[in-house]
Amino acid sequence: MGTRRRPATEVEAELLHYRKVVSPMYFEVALRAHLGLEDWNDAFDCLKPQGGVRSADLFG
Numbered sequence: 001m002g003t004r005r006r007p008a009t010e011v012e013a014e015l016l017h018y019r020k021v022v023s024p025m026y027f028e029v030a031l032r033a034h035l036g037l038e039d040w041n042d043a044f045d046c047l048k049p050q051g052g053v054r055s056a057d058l059f060g
Contacts, residue, residue, distance in 0.1 A: 015053045020046050 008016065022030075030044040 012058055015058075022047065 027047065029038055030041075030047050032038040033040045033044060
């Protein structure tokens with residue numbers, strides 16, 4: 001099976017953000033902070049869901 005690709009439209013480029021890649025340990029500390037087991041660090045905010053643009057919303 002082939003892969004179909006196309007450039008993003010301007011609207012899609014505004015809505016979609018680059019993926020954030022972090023180590024499992026960083027994610028664990030953020031999860032523990034979310035559960036109240038650690039102090040929250042504002043740097044963890046980027047790991048929170050930001051509302052939802054689903055691929056189905058873009059591609060139908």
